[in-house]
Amino acid sequence: MVFAVPNIHETQDNDDRYLGQFIPLHYHHHMLTSEYRMGAFKTAIEHTVFSGAKVLELGGGSGVLSWFAAAKAEKVWCVEYNPDLVIEARRLLQLNTGSDCIELIHDDAFSYLPPEPVDIVICEMLHPAMLVEKQINVIKQFKERYRQQISSTLPRFLPEAVVLAVQSIQQNYVFMGFHAPIIAFQIPIAPHMDTTELAAPQVYSSVDYSKEMSEKFTWEGQFILEAGSVNALRFITKNILCISGTDNEITEWHNPHLILPLTEPLDAKAGDILQVSFNYSAGGSLSQLQNSIKATIVRP
Numbered sequence: 645m646v647f648a649v650p651n652i653h654e655t656q657d658n659d660d661r662y663l664g665q666f667i668p669l670h671y672h673h674h675m676l677t678s679e680y681r682m683g684a685f686k687t688a689i690e691h692t693v694f695s696g697a698k699v700l701e702l703g704g705g706s707g708v709l710s711w712f713a714a715a716k717a718e719k720v721w722c723v724e725y726n727p728d729l730v731i732e733a734r735r736l737l738q739l740n741t742g743s744d745c746i747e748l749i750h751d752d753a754f755s756y757l758p759p760e761p762v763d764i765v766i767c768e769m770l771h772p773a774m775l776v777e778k779q780i781n782v783i784k785q786f787k788e789r790y791r792q793q794i795s796s797t798l799p800r801f802l803p804e805a806v807v808l809a810v811q812s813i814q815q816n817y818v819f820m821g822f823h824a825p826i827i828a829f830q831i832p833i834a835p836h837m838d839t840t841e842l843a844a845p846q847v848y849s850s851v852d853y854s855k856e857m858s859e860k861f862t863w864e865g866q867f868i869l870e871a872g873s874v875n876a877l878r879f880i881t882k883n884i885l886c887i888s889g890t891d892n893e894i895t896e897w898h899n900p901h902l903i904l905p906l907t908e909p910l911d912a913k914a915g916d917i918l919q920v921s922f923n924y925s926a927g928g929s930l931s932q933l934q935n936s937i938k939a940t941i942v943r944p
């Protein structure tokens with residue numbers, strides 16, 4: 645997960661699979677300092693990884709999630725593609741006791757397979773709306789290879805699923821008098837003073853990593869609006885990290901909300917209907933989603 649991602653790739657409509665692959669080193673500090681993210685993953689790993697488990701992490705970054713897993717696992721294979729991070733993770737893991745069972749591997753999650761069956765696969769290549777980073781694409785291809793070459797019984801995935809929702813909002817885009825309707829990321833667990841919700845969010849897709857997964861998201865739907873000026877859509881990404889077997893407790897974590905401005909604000913009276921459609925590919929660019937959005941008001 646990355647908060648606001650100043651990634652040069654996002655300005656291109658290049659949808660090759662490596663879009664979003666390289667997250668600059670300093671963002672890993674940012675990810676390490678998010679107690680919300682770290683706490684949720686630590687809890688989910690504690691619930692999921694059992695004593696003696698064999699664990700694979702795809703996209704290990706600093707190695708922190710593999711290190712959480714190593715507290716109970718017998719063996720952790722931690723795969724990272726960015727060579728700078730492999731060097732950094734190696735250094736960091738050496739600083740931390742309890743890393744002995746972690747094997748750090750410089751390889752591509754799109755092609756790597758562990759040498760033997762694993763119980764759990766951890767993968768945090770999560771980006772708002774499942775754009776940019778390659779979580780769905782990587783896991784989809786991993787499952788195919790794993791079934792063909794290792795076992796017909798798949799490991800458990802952490803996260804287990806993601807629920808995607810969209811909401812029509814009025815967003816404040818005036819900054820000290822300067823009008824700038826611009827893409828934004830919003831911390832999910834904070835008050836949102838700049839946002840007025842004009843309708844309840846609607847789920848447009850959910851993905852269960854253990855099942856067949858589509859890499860395409862296509863949605864058409866309607867919102868019944870409160871009075872206001874609809875000038876943006878807010879995309880909500882709720883990751884179900886794990887459902888614990890004993891008490892069905894769900895550990896979840898939201899990516900930052902993605903707020904995309906509409907090309908023109910639409911003035912709405914209470915009860916007006918907003919007709920919305922969009923489509924995009926998992927792992928695709930932000931502009932791909934933004935350019936596909938169609939929103940019109942339909943008066944009942």
Ligand SMILES: C[S@@+](CC[C@H](N)C(=O)[O-])C[C@H]1O[C@@H](n2cnc3c(N)ncnc32)[C@H](O)[C@@H]1O
Pocket residue numbers: 645646664665666667675676702703704705706707708709723724725726729751752753754768769770778
């Ligand atoms: C959002 S970061 C998460 C890092 C770490 N797991 C954590 O939670 O702090 C995603 C990581 O996946 C790595 N990555 C992206 N694509 C990859 C690929 N195809 N193969 C291996 N690693 C990849 C990135 O370099 C990055 O370190």
